[in-house]
Amino acid sequence: QVQLVESGGGLVKPGGSLRLSCAASGFTFSDYPMSWIRQAPGKGLEWVSYISSGSNYKGYADSLKGRITISRDNAKSSMYLQVNSLRAEDTAVYYCARGVVVAGSNSDAFDIWGQGTMVTVSS
């Protein structure tokens, strides 16, 4: 079945780095744009980053720009998020999500979500 599985979260000290991974299965990964979205404990959803199907177009949230890098490996059906200089306010569940594609066109919404990976930044 169509599935996204995130990994790479954990406890990190302030100033540290993490590389989050998202493994896709059950669909042709290379046909879809992907995004990372996070949710701090008890808070709302925050879009983090976007990558087009062919990696030629990327977008980053202003609040994290300069500290994050999104990438994907279509041969491995996987997407990644490198987060550097981690701060306490980066503590959140990080979701990967598939972009909606209808009749070959992007609809700029997210139809499949992973279960999330928890990132905790604390000393």
Next chain:
Amino acid sequence: QSALTQPASVSGSPGQSITISCTGTSSDVGSYNLVSWYQQYPGKAPKLMIYEGSKRPSGVSNRFSGSKSGNTASLAISGLQAEDEADYYCCSYAGSGTFVFGTGTKVTVL
């Protein structure tokens, strides 16, 4: 990239209809017909309910409908049911490969 504004909470009795508003700016909601809505239960991943402002994915009840006027999008839920009690978020494309979510609305079924 300021969050879209949603009411913190909306409530209704079973069978009633409710509407959740989502107010953005001319740079996001007002510029694109690309507002989506998500339902989230506690501890669960969000679920897409509406995309492109008013389209429902396969499997989503037709009790859910979306619309937009100017810089404000809306999600309507008719025939409110106990299972509709959840958090709801709007999201808009904001140009240059960026998106912005709403502040979220807790729907309570009385």
